[in-house]
Amino acid sequence: MMRSKVLSLVPRATGVCRHMSTATKLTTVAVDDKTGIATLTMNRPPVNGLNLDLLRDLNQSIGEVEGNKSRGLILTSSNPTIFSAGLDILEMYKPDKDRIREFWTALQDVWLALYGSSVPTAAAINGHSPAGGCLLATSCEYRVMLPKFTIGLNETKLGIVAPKWFMSSFLSVLPRREAERALNQGRMFTTEEALSIGLIDEVAISKEQALDKCAQFIGTFAKVNPLARSLTKQQLRAVELQQLENERAQDLERFLFFVNQPSVQKGLGIYLESLKKKAKN
Numbered sequence: 001m002m003r004s005k006v007l008s009l010v011p012r013a014t015g016v017c018r019h020m021s022t023a024t025k026l027t028t029v030a031v032d033d034k035t036g037i038a039t040l041t042m043n044r045p046p047v048n049g050l051n052l053d054l055l056r057d058l059n060q061s062i063g064e065v066e067g068n069k070s071r072g073l074i075l076t077s078s079n080p081t082i083f084s085a086g087l088d089i090l091e092m093y094k095p096d097k098d099r100i101r102e103f104w105t106a107l108q109d110v111w112l113a114l115y116g117s118s119v120p121t122a123a124a125i126n127g128h129s130p131a132g133g134c135l136l137a138t139s140c141e142y143r144v145m146l147p148k149f150t151i152g153l154n155e156t157k158l159g160i161v162a163p164k165w166f167m168s169s170f171l172s173v174l175p176r177r178e179a180e181r182a183l184n185q186g187r188m189f190t191t192e193e194a195l196s197i198g199l200i201d202e203v204a205i206s207k208e209q210a211l212d213k214c215a216q217f218i219g220t221f222a223k224v225n226p227l228a229r230s231l232t233k234q235q236l237r238a239v240e241l242q243q244l245e246n247e248r249a250q251d252l253e254r255f256l257f258f259v260n261q262p263s264v265q266k267g268l269g270i271y272l273e274s275l276k277k278k279a280k281n
């Protein structure tokens with residue numbers, strides 16, 4: 001059955017996959033007709049850096065999945081080695097004063113939509129997932145990761161401070177003591193370390209297997225009343241969601257104050273240079 005404007009039909013392992021009406025370019029949503037599960041793919045070369053445009057497209061796609069009665073949402077990346085490099089540092093370095101407000105507001109929106117999503121969510125982490133990438137993954141309810149990649153909140157290593165709601169997602173996955181140590185250290189975990197600490201739930205040998213494992217997780221809710229499941233999830237997550245809703249304006253001002261500090265700007269500039277030098281070598 002056609003559940004939205006269909007742009008194209010692409011066969012997949014589990015069923016016929018319908019590409020939904022995403023008018024956006026940096027994300028795609030494909031719903032499997034057999035399972036009813038939507039796969040949301042980030043596609044912003046080279047590293048899925050979360051800039052304003054990708055954040056807007058993510059928001060639109062999450063909204064689309066919420067609205068099209070999908071049975072669940074799997075978040076993944078079209079890049080074979082990077083899930084997401086986190087926030088696009090170019091948005092924060094020498095920022096345009098209006099755009100950076102929109103940027104942070106869009107990031108808040110994405111977190112509220114993903115962490116608070118009414119459908120079951122899972123991340124197929126098919127590549128590196130630092131900082132904002134880890135935020136996206138830990139906002140989902142389940143994580144499957146491919147070997148030999150890294151994940152974590154490395155903000156302190158960049159001389160920046162993860163906001164409270166980044167920490168909330170992390171704390172919803174890790175025991176407090178582990179989360180506190182990792183956040184203070186800015187620690188990046190290998191896939192194997194992430195599995196042993198509980199930051200991810202499973203390891204898969206390929207992206208296809210990761211998507212299948214995520215679909216299996218979402219399938220575990222097949223016999224659970226959807227309204228009861230979704231209200232339970234929302235009650236469990238309500239405190240953190242409400243806290244950001246209540247403090248959105250202050251959170252934005254705190255971010256702007258912090259990011260505009262000369263020492264933070266200097267640190268971001270040095271970090272960007274080091275990334276560029278690395279790319280040249």
Ligand SMILES: CC/C=C\C/C=C\C/C=C\C=C\CC(=O)SCCNC(=O)CCNC(=O)[C@H](O)C(C)(C)COP(=O)(O)OP(=O)(O)OC[C@H]1O[C@@H](n2cnc3c(N)ncnc32)[C@H](O)[C@@H]1OP(=O)(O)O
Pocket residue numbers: 046047049081082084085086087088089090128130131132133154155158160161162163254255258259272275276277278279280
């Ligand atoms: C009290 C508190 C109040 C308020 C809070 C205040 C502040 C909080 C603010 C911010 C929170 C930020 C969270 C973040 O997400 S910051 C971003 C952190 N991300 C990273 O550290 C990742 C950096 N990237 C990498 O480690 C690697 O690139 C990689 C592992 C993702 C991929 O490695 P590759 O070898 O495959 O690719 P590269 O050659 O390194 O990169 C290719 C290309 O892409 C550029 N690039 C990479 N990452 C970023 C990025 N995050 N932003 C912008 N650009 C990035 C890289 O420079 C290369 O560019 P060129 O091709 O050389 O042009």
